[in-house]
Amino acid sequence: MISLRQLKYFVEIVDAGSYTRAAEHLFIAQSALSRQMKELETDMQVSLLQRDSRHIELTEAGQLFYERSKRILEDIEDAIVQAHQVGKGEQGRIRVLHSSSVTLSAAMGDIFSRLLTQFPGVSLDFSRAPSEHQALDIDEGRADFGMVRLPILRQLPNIQVKKVFSEKLVVALSKDHRFADRGAIGIAELRDELFVSVPHKDRGGLSYLVAALCMRHDFFPKASRATSRKASLLNLIEANLGIAIVPESMQEIAPAGIRFLQLPAQDAQSDVAVIYRRDAAPMVAAFISAFLRLMPHAEQA
Structure with a gap:
């Protein structure tokens, strides 16, 4: 032979x-x-x-x-x-989930570009998934790590959650809305507005956060008759079919016909975290550790 x-x-x-x-x-x-x-x-x-x-x-x-x-x-x-x-965790495909409220902004794109330079053998496969669903997808092996908007209500013992940065929330509305000329607004003033993104007090992520903010001011958001997920909801807002409370980063992808109003500091706090398995494969663990090191305010692994 x-x-x-x-x-x-x-x-x-x-x-x-x-x-x-x-x-x-x-x-x-x-x-x-x-x-x-x-x-x-x-x-x-x-x-x-x-x-x-x-x-x-x-x-x-x-x-x-x-x-x-x-x-x-x-x-x-x-x-x-x-x-x-x-x-050694230097080569392979990493499946990344991100919620629709965690946009792949220019700043986030720069982070991933630097990581791909550090890990020349790694390729990334991005998909969207609701914050509350990502933990189960990762726990069951359908994805490797996710970027979620806190809070996450479902707690799984094998899933690690690390806060990576805080982001301001703003109110998005049409340029034709009666509040469009204002620079800021309070949550209580949104009591009679229709929301194109339906908050749910029993679902985590941005929807839970928005519901909690409104309930702090003694009302639950009213649903518009036209609703949508985070990315396409901007088109509904531009059409003046309702409003939404969204992360500040969504201004980067917003159509020209949308205005953004500032919220009071106590109502504008939002946290983004990464989630992954505690027993992640070496490649994934090395990549996430490098990701956390590049985020200046991230909780380290």
Whole structure:
């Protein structure tokens, strides 16, 4: 049976141009090298090398075998390197979830670009999922880590939650809204407004936070007859079908027909966290640790 050692020896002989130099490079006796080549040709039942006292020359079969053997050895070398990188957490695909209220802003994009430079063997697969659903997806292996808007109501023992940054909340409304010319507004003044994003007091993430803010001012948000998820709700707001309380970062993706009003400081606090399995694979754990180090206010792993 042909061995990888014989392939390596054969390629080295061709590259070196002689048995003598190949034996020196391989740190073996020339007689042992000659014996391995004879066994290789015998097993293959074909002549690969024509040789005399001064030089070697490939046969037609030898030329083909050399090219294929070199490619095989290079592939094996790549496989070893890749396996080593995976074992150290340096290569593979990481599945990232983010809620619709955690936008991939320019600042966040810069963070991930820097991480991809640090981890040249890693690729990222982004998907949207509600904050409250991400923990289960990660716990059951459908994703590797997520970016959520706190609070998360569902507590799973194997899921780690690390706060990464705080973000202001603002009120988004149409340029044609009666409050559009104002620079700021209080939560209580939204009592009679219709919300295009339906808050739910029993669902975590931004919806829970918005409901809690409104209930602090003794009302529950009224639902508009036209509702939507966070990204497309901006179009409903532009059409003056209702309002929403959204993260400040959504201004980056907002249509021109939307105005944003500031909220009082005590009603404008919002926290974003990353979540991941406590027993995350080495690659994922290394990537998340690097992510947390790049976030100046993040809780460290």
